Amino acid sequence: MWERFDEPLTLTDIADTAILSKFYFSRVFRTLTGTSPSRFLAAVRLCMAKKLLLETTVSVTDISIMVGYNSLGTFTSRFTRSVGVPPARFRLMCQLGMSATPSALRPGNPAAHRGSVHGEVYVPESPHPIRIYVAAFKESIPEGQPKSCDILEGPGSYRLIGLPDGQWSVRVAVVPKRAVASGPMVRQPLFIGAAQKPVVISGGKAVEADIMTRPPGNLDIPILLALPELDGWQPLEAALPIRSSEVTASVVPGA
Incomplete structure (x- = not known):
């Protein structure tokens, strides 16, 4: 394929x-x-x-x-x-070089009578600063808007809240915080992971699921969200220091 x-x-x-x-x-x-x-x-x-x-x-x-x-x-x-x-x-x-943290990727709403998933994310050692995305999807393919997402700045505890009763696929993507190339490009996550089996929420209860991550392979489903392309990349102008004497105007692109 x-x-x-x-x-x-x-x-x-x-x-x-x-x-x-x-x-x-x-x-x-x-x-x-x-x-x-x-x-x-x-x-x-x-x-x-x-x-x-x-x-x-x-x-x-x-x-x-x-x-x-x-x-x-x-x-x-x-x-x-x-x-x-x-x-x-x-x-x-x-x-x-727009941000990859729109409202769709922020933690879910802790609505009443809804459950949660929590646990630890374990990541192999990496020479790069990393950011970790943990998200719950209704389907096995990580696409579309996740129902709930947590963003970590390193290995540790995560919590997904506001999950309705049902079966959820919990997936993890570990991406470099800084660009690894001179321009925007498709970059595989450094590591990926998933809960060993679908998480079942019942009666609005909390479920525990620890997740181990590993390098991706050809049998892993591609991540279709706008990640990691929109995470950690900045245009060259934004990365270079600017002397105060050179600043004449500031332009912010519209949303």
Whole structure:
């Protein structure tokens, strides 16, 4: 999928590469990844679209074709639903070095009769300063707006509040706080993690779930949120010190 995302792949095509029937392949694939082959392929395509938006000047229309979509409207709607912003705005936000902490990524509302998840996040040693995002999603794929999110500046305790009764997928992304390149680009998180099994909230109670993180691999579902591209990156002008004598005006981009 990572190599042929631009092709009109069918489940039979993919299963044939593993020399398995499509029915058995689907069961094995879901066991290993937590989702179906078709949803994983869609996530790969959108992940590659993020890369093309940031690392090329190709138009949104051409990018939609390059990642396997025949309809610009379908591509735009799926990208917006999964990443949180339309493709063109995502590109602009990254170029401007805009923050990745909108209200959608702040901790949830502690509404009455709703439950919570808490625990510890464990992270391997890293030479980079890090920021940790812990979020609860209704689906296994980390896309769209999380129901609740906690943001940590290092390993330690997290708490997700305001979760309605039901089953939730709790996922962790550990991203570098500073840019690791000279411009905005798609960067894999340093580490990822998830609760060992879906968290079940019942009766508004609190549930404990510790999470170990590890480097990502090819079988891990791509993170489709506007992270880590919108976290830790600043345009060169913002990173350089400015002498007071050089300041003549200040311009703040509109929201």
